[in-house]
Amino acid sequence: MSTHDNLPKADGNEDNKTKTLEDKLENPVSEATESASETQESQEGKPKEITKVEESVEDSIPAEASPVSEDLPNDEVEEESVESTETSPVVEDIPNTEVEKEEAVSPVAADDEVLNEMEEAVAKDSEDESKLERHDIEKKDYHAMNKDELISELRRLIKSEKIQAIKEHVEEIKTEFNAKFNEEVEQKKDEFLADGGNIIDFYYSTPLKKEFNSVYFDYKEKRNAYYQNLKKDLQANLQKRLDIIEELKGLLNVEENINTTYNHFKEIKERWHNAGPIPRDKYNTVWNTYHHHTENFYDFLHLNRDFRDLDFKHNLEQKLKIIERATELAQETDVNRAFRELQILHKMWKEDLGPVAKEYREPIWEKFSELTKQIHENRQQFFKVQDKVYEKNLEVKQEIIAKIVEVAAEHPKNHGGWQQKIKEIEALREEFFKAGKVPSNANEETWSQFKGAVRDFNRNKNAFYKSLKKDQFENLNKKMELIKIAEDNKDSDDFSVTTPLMKKIQADWKKIGHVPRKDSDRIWKRFKDACNAYFDRIHAEKNEANKEEIAAYEKKLAHIEALKELKLSGDPKSDLDTIKENISIWKTIGRVPYKKRNIESDYNKVLDNLFGQLNLSRQETEMIKYENKLSSLANQSDDRALRNEQNFLRKKIEEVHSEIRQLENNLQFFKHADDNNPLVIEVRKNIGKHKESLEVWKNKLKKIKQL
Known part of the structure; x- marks a missing residue:
């Protein structure tokens, strides 16, 4: 990131206080200073300006996160002293110059919690800023993912994102995967113990667990390799900056034209800015040493105030632009992004820019501090809103846990009832995982309550199925007896006796009930083979007859x-x-x-x-x-068909007799009616038909009796 491009101008939305402050700070510039500026610019060109803050800030590593060096093993960061009198004078040795006075009101010395927090964040960020390209990495709802999805997401992050940017993502994925796997282990352990197993013999793993361990190992390998290389780069950059400090000290002893010396000083500043990050534990010492000798150089320039005033004016312009950008960030809706970019602005204010004229120092710092506090307040307000969401998620999860407890309190009496309960519990577990995050102080307790409720259900379920095993062994003995009958009779030729027997034992088999799962397929195959052997013989003989x-x-x-x-x-x-x-x-x-x-x-x-x-x-x-x-x-x-036919005929004869009697009774109601009455005619007609039908049925009965 070049530090000499213009910051973006304010878009017109900054408040009047900012505009007033700019007018106040810019107008008092003396004519002598302007003249000196014009003279110097005509000789060397316009002074370079600080860069525009890049938009692609890092979302994946919060400002509060530990610096890179904290991730390295303790023995990997060598302690190199830079506190010798040659390279790193102590702070007490810094002369009481104007530059020192400005630093007296800097965020390091300010007795303000917000500014101290920002300064600490800048110090942490300084170590890895050039190695870590800032960009957004989506943090998904890992809590709602299953184990397969968590492995896929971990593999994607390792493959497509920078390894130093995904630490928080990986740790959250690891936590969620282990929580889900441990819950599964607890359930399997309960089942193992319910089956009479000894706890010292229990071991459980799955292909998914082995796959996750393998992917996570790849992440650790890649991450360790990155930090090994980073350690070398940090040490090299440290030595580079110490060499620059030595070169800066030497400017005071060089006999050359002041313009040449000043140009050399600006070139040193440019190299210092591009020197790269150093170990964080050396950051403040090296930075203070550099600024000490920078102040000495400014003291050296007091004989030529034109150069000094030129730098003061340039620094003032750039710090006003930083204030403009901070004003825009105070309106930014993405508070995390605003906070991270504010870190960059503080770093630029502290490292890239020198002092300004004494009368402007406190006003511009107060304005910048005020905007810092406002951005910090926006961030805190965002966290409060987020906390409310987490509290709502906590309420939802507590309701789900209560439902699980309620379902677990009911103990079905049969297999079907328990299977239904298992489905209900599984649905509630899915709801729990999809409910979202809860406040961190309640996370462990909520998870413990959830596991306890599910564990109670599983224990009751296991107890029920354990009690069923006794019945299942009895059922096994009963079915083995039926198998013996089937195998003893499968070769019988007395079909009239054996066929009803084989059908009966098949019906009995269905009534007996479940047997242990490990025996179910085996005994069913034996029983089916014996029955099939018998009925296949019958069918073969029938096919011949057919x-x-x-x-x-x-x-x-x-x-x-x-x-x-x-x-x-x-x-x-x-x-x-x-x-x-x-x-x-x-x-x-x-x-x-x-x-x-x-x-x-x-x-x-x-x-x-x-x-x-x-x-x-x-x-x-x-x-x-x-x-x-x-x-x-x-x-x-079989003469049963003839008997059935004979019974059928007798029944029909009786039915026709009944119909005739009913019609003749009905005819009595019309005894005074005219014979030509249509109803009378219809009834008599029906009586005639039934009598004719009766004769037919009687003749059929005579025929069948003759047989």
């Missing part, structure tokens, strides 16, 4: 198709004989597979169509078709 039924089915299909193409002659007697002949053929074909029994219905539909072409009564038609049905029933080996 070949004839399938052939009969195909023949009946062909017979139906032929009957559909049949053309009657028109002679009722001849056509009836033809139909009966086809029915006789149908009866001889044989049984069809049970699943194809609907073919009888298809056949009857074709017969209905043929009978419809004959001049036969409904009763005659029904009886002819019924004879065909009886023939089909008679071909079955």
